[in-house]
Amino acid sequence: MTKRRVAITGLGLINPYGEGDVEDFFRRIMLGESAVRYHTLNNSPRPLALPLVACDYFNPIATLGPPLANAMDRFSHFAVASALSAWQDCGLAKHCNRDDYGVSWGTGSGGSLTIERGYQTLYFENKERVSPLSVVLAMNNSAASHIAMQLGLGGSCITSTVACASSAVAIGEAFRKIRAGDANLMLVGGSEAPLSYGVIRAWQAMRVLAEGDETTAYRASRPFSKNRSGLTLAEGAASLVIEDWEHARARGARIYAEIVGYGSTCDRTHIARPDSGGQVRAIAAALQDSGLQPHEIDYVNAHGTATVEGDAIEIQSMKTVFGEHSGKLAVSSTKSMHGHSLGAASAMEALITTLALYHQSMPPTANVTEIGTDCAGVDHVLMQGRNNVPVRAALSSSFAFGGSNAVLAFRSVSA
């Protein structure tokens, strides 16, 4: 059976820089501009401020209307808003009522803000009951279902919770559905709203969050740097419309890029410490699935969370797979700018990788002037992006806690 090709035809996101559209977001990414700020959490029992990406400008009631906004957790607000934006971008009518179109969404912790709110009600306000909407707000699949309801997508509606690889898995599994003929179009992506007091304290307890103050917060995340010191949490969402190539062509859709491969593996070694062996198998699997040779990959959007251990292991994995091509392999971690939005991060990075192919440009790793010796050996794109460079094919890697690895392969339409 011949495999169908899969086109990317719509992009949307909650822009961490503010009100601007997808192109505004990508322009800032190419300039190496950081969206990380020293942010004071306003829903905590005691003062808490740290470098974060918080989308405070986003007003769910103004964007979605009161009935919808009140019926959803913040991670679903982000999901629906970004999905509506991607849908508009892809050029299809809003409520399509199609049974061959579906949703594949990713989120790490779903409605954690709703859960925290529930505990506040029970333990601090001494009430005996919580909102009757608690279950439907907090459940991880609520974002996907709200997207399906808003757009009229009646095919499969699935949610992947695979920590920081959640939305890479969501995209990869949907890609396979379309390729196999099980769906003609899928709205894919991920969202996360992790800025609750409890979730931030949990990440702090792991000692993986980068520190910073009013003046230094923007450069808190320094992936692959000699002085990297951890990640910066972010909230947000990104959506892509992916569809059967012929389906896209028949309706005259703009095709940004093609998804050509997906590899997923488990390290099967440790719950938190990444293992190069599992990562190597995931990258190799994505390459094999795509039919691309290592030397055809011009850019890798790395997982690159800026943890001391993780970054070095990831570079080692790339060098193992790409061998002598490694020195020419352009690599960057855009988490240095948009932060680590956990279950939404892979979707945001897939969106960036798609635009890198569409614009033939390579986004940078920001805030880094000196690469760590343990992260050397690839062509790091630093500080500013490269414009007008050939990008034939690219990978986006996600290596999650749990040892769950997911790598997506993309190809340029033009090059």
Next chain:
Amino acid sequence: MNDLELIKDFLKNRVEAPLLDKIVPEATLTELGVDSLMLIELIFEFEDKTGITVPADIPPPKTVGELLHQLDDIRSQQAVASKQAIK
């Protein structure tokens, strides 16, 4: 604030703006977009604001008027019960 005003106040951020003028006793909860979960939310808020306790097994009202009637009945019953308790 009377009971109808309480209901209107609850619904103002939960239903589509054009429906706000249609919150009248004759309106059905379905046409206002009030589903079973939203009704529970409404009843919880009503209890918090009025101090009365709405039994969990009241028959589901179809219209705003039916709901108002049920709330009125419950309030009267509980007022009688509390007077008897004082005696």
